[in-house]
Amino acid sequence: MSISLYHYLGLGAALFAIGVIGVVTRRNAIGLLIGVELILNAANINLVGFSRFSGKLEPQVFALFVIVLAAAEAAVALAIVLQLFDKRKDVDVDRASALKG
Amino acid sequence: MLLGAEAFIPDVSALFSHFGAEVVLALGIPLLLVADLFTRRNKESVTGALSLVLLTVALVLGLWQDSSSSVGLTSLLRADGLAKGFRVIALASGVITAVAALRGGDAVRHRTEFFVLLMGAVLGACLTAAANEMAMLYLAIETLSIAGYLLAGFKRRDPQGSEAALKYIIFGAISSGMMLYGLTLLYGFGGTSLLTTPPGAPEGTVSLQSYLQENASALAMKPAFIAAVVLVFAGLAYKIAAAPFHFWCPDVYQGAPTSVAGFLAVAGKGAGLAAFIRIVQAVTGGAGDHITDLLARHNDVIRTVLIGMSIATMTIGNVAALRQRNAKRILAYSAIAHAGYILMGLTVTSRAGATAMLFYMGVYVFMTFGAFFMVALVEREKGSCDLSAFEGLGFRAPFFAVSFAIVLISLTGLPPTGGFWAKVFLFEGVFSYGGAHSSSLYLWFGVIGLLNGVISLVYYARFLKAMYLADPEHNTGSGLELGLADKSMVFAMTLPQLVLGVMFAGLYETAQLLVVDLF
Numbered sequence: 001m002s003i004s005l006y007h008y009l010g011l012g013a014a015l016f017a018i019g020v021i022g023v024v025t026r027r028n029a030i031g032l033l034i035g036v037e038l039i040l041n042a043a044n045i046n047l048v049g050f051s052r053f054s055g056k057l058e059p060q061v062f063a064l065f066v067i068v069l070a071a072a073e074a075a076v077a078l079a080i081v082l083q084l085f086d087k088r089k090d091v092d093v094d095r096a097s098a099l100k101g
Numbered sequence: 102m103l104l105g106a107e108a109f110i111p112d113v114s115a116l117f118s119h120f121g122a123e124v125v126l127a128l129g130i131p132l133l134l135v136a137d138l139f140t141r142r143n144k145e146s147v148t149g150a151l152s153l154v155l156l157t158v159a160l161v162l163g164l165w166q167d168s169s170s171s172v173g174l175t176s177l178l179r180a181d182g183l184a185k186g187f188r189v190i191a192l193a194s195g196v197i198t199a200v201a202a203l204r205g206g207d208a209v210r211h212r213t214e215f216f217v218l219l220m221g222a223v224l225g226a227c228l229t230a231a232a233n234e235m236a237m238l239y240l241a242i243e244t245l246s247i248a249g250y251l252l253a254g255f256k257r258r259d260p261q262g263s264e265a266a267l268k269y270i271i272f273g274a275i276s277s278g279m280m281l282y283g284l285t286l287l288y289g290f291g292g293t294s295l296l297t298t299p300p301g302a303p304e305g306t307v308s309l310q311s312y313l314q315e316n317a318s319a320l321a322m323k324p325a326f327i328a329a330v331v332l333v334f335a336g337l338a339y340k341i342a343a344a345p346f347h348f349w350c351p352d353v354y355q356g357a358p359t360s361v362a363g364f365l366a367v368a369g370k371g372a373g374l375a376a377f378i379r380i381v382q383a384v385t386g387g388a389g390d391h392i393t394d395l396l397a398r399h400n401d402v403i404r405t406v407l408i409g410m411s412i413a414t415m416t417i418g419n420v421a422a423l424r425q426r427n428a429k430r431i432l433a434y435s436a437i438a439h440a441g442y443i444l445m446g447l448t449v450t451s452r453a454g455a456t457a458m459l460f461y462m463g464v465y466v467f468m469t470f471g472a473f474f475m476v477a478l479v480e481r482e483k484g485s486c487d488l489s490a491f492e493g494l495g496f497r498a499p500f501f502a503v504s505f506a507i508v509l510i511s512l513t514g515l516p517p518t519g520g521f522w523a524k525v526f527l528f529e530g531v532f533s534y535g536g537a538h539s540s541s542l543y544l545w546f547g548v549i550g551l552l553n554g555v556i557s558l559v560y561y562a563r564f565l566k567a568m569y570l571a572d573p574e575h576n577t578g579s580g581l582e583l584g585l586a587d588k589s590m591v592f593a594m595t596l597p598q599l600v601l602g603v604m605f606a607g608l609y610e611t612a613q614l615l616v617v618d619l620f
Contacts (some may be wrong), residue, residue: 009289012282013120016282019278020279029267029271032271032275033271036275036278039275039278039279039282040278041282042279042282043278043282043284043285045283046285046286046289047285047288050285051289054292056292058294059285059288061236062236062285062288062294065239065240066239066281069239069240072247073243073246073270073274073277075249076247076250076270077250077271080135080250080254080266080267080270081267083254083257083266084260084263084264084267087260087263089301090262092273093268
């Protein structure tokens with residue numbers, strides 16, 4: 001069986017679904033961020049698949065942008081999580097509830 | 102030149118005449134960091150003043166920028182009227198935020214980083230308004246967002262500040278991930294990453310919009326295509342604080358420094374709306390003779406999604422605001438409700454709708470910054486922004502109370518203020534669309550919008566009641582100690598409401614000219 005575009009898209013969709021389930025069920029901030037990474041990489045797999053089957057380089061460049069931005073976002077997110085951890089000794093997003101109403 | 106290398110050397114004069122503001126911001130950011138290294142004393146005031154100057158220069162350039170030729174340097178960015186209009190809004194909110202931060206109304210010691218991040222966020226907002234390509238759009242939105250996450254958490258000693266930043270980044274990362282996944286699917290459908298085709302683009306340029314026009318039967322009404330569009334809408338809904346991605350909004354506005362809350366409300370919303378207009382234009386194929394029956398039904402589905410989002414957003418915002426006591430949270434829910442109103446302009450997918458949206462944002466800059474700034478003044482003087490802090494201010498601080506009342510009337514959308522005309526144009530668009538297409542959906546939509554206006558009157562009137570009708574015992578005592586700078590800022594935010602209430606035609610005509618090559 002040869003690998004078709006739909007295998008790439010299927011893998012992407014599966015990763016996306018796992019990522020969404022992860023962010024919906026996880027309460028730990030780090031767990032949420034891992035879910036987000038899965039969503040971003042699902043998009044990357046789509047792009048790589050499109051590049052492989054259209055012969056264009058555009059999607060690969062797009063994927064490189066995504067990788068760089070994901071790293072930047074993760075760095076900022078971890079810094080914010082660390083700052084909150086310093087104050088509360090806890091990274092549970094449900095217990096971050098000083099702001100309510 | 103050898104090997105066609107001239108293609109890689111930017112045409113400097115074109116770059117400057119179309120994207121002068123962005124160039125100033127991009128060069129200004131490293132300049133600010135270097136200036137910080139070479140100043141010894143009073144770093145914050147030096148770099149803060151420098152960033153204010155740079156932002157003002159960028160604003161002036163933005164106002165004078167050439168939007169006549171709507172093709173940019175490449176098709177990645179468009180220097181059209183839409184980009185110009187929302188760029189001016191982003192730059193103006195950057196200038197106001199820098200002034201408010203320098204005035205120290207936030208009770209946070211601002212450091213050079215604050216101004217660097219502010220300029221980065223403004224740059225991201227300007228690029229988002231101009232982006233016409235998927236990777237560019239994602240890059241621009243992330244530039245705005247990542248700087249925004251850090252700005253929101255700038256009250257570092259305050260646990261509320263870090264919590265606000267955490268909520269902002271978690272929701273932001275999830276929704277931008279969804280948007281990205283939707284964009285990659287849209288790329289796959291069209292085989293092109295361009296959103297719209299600028300007039301004057303090279304022959305054979307394919308954009309999502311032109312591909313959809315020519316291959317409507319392949320894409321229109323396909324569930325997977327609609328699903329991809331909805332995912333992209335989800336990411337943009339987060340940026341403009343529309344339901345169901347609005348949860349972060351009250352917490353972030355309360356926990357962030359007040360000037361930043363105003364910035365996120367205005368520049369974030371403006372940039373998100375510009376991208377929203379561009380995306381809707383691309384995924385509906387625009388307007389014109391090419392609209393077949395199939396494409397028309399496809400567009401009806403997309404418009405219905407937008408109507409649902411608009412109704413949910415305004416209703417949730419207004420109803421949730423009713424049970425709040427904290428002024429900042431009331432303003433946050435009112436910002437959500439306003440996102441719902443502005444989406445009304447998008448649901449008619451026409452030039453008139455886009456004009457009304459741009460006009461609304463033009464008024465919204467002053468309403469929102471005015472309201473946030475005045476709440477920040479009360480918080481500074483009274484140590485709280487609970488509704489009770491406003492009691493009796495109508496007698497103890499008459500100038501403040503009258504200005505605040507004008508801003509509230511404008512936010513409600515009553516004459517004689519600019520907010521009234523902003524709402525009139527939006528509702529007119531919806532009702533005339535409903536009349537022209539004899540669509541009862543649009544008529545009901547307009548009626549729900551009007552009912553929402555009535556609900557909003559209830560919570561805005563609570564401020565007026567606290568200021569003017571509280572127990573007489575609150576009417577004496579010390580007022581607010583406002584300096585000349587505070588008063589002139591209040592005046593500068595209030596006056597435009599009244600001026601635009603009378604002379605709305607000029608702004609409307611400007612907005613009309615700016616959106617002339619849309620849809």
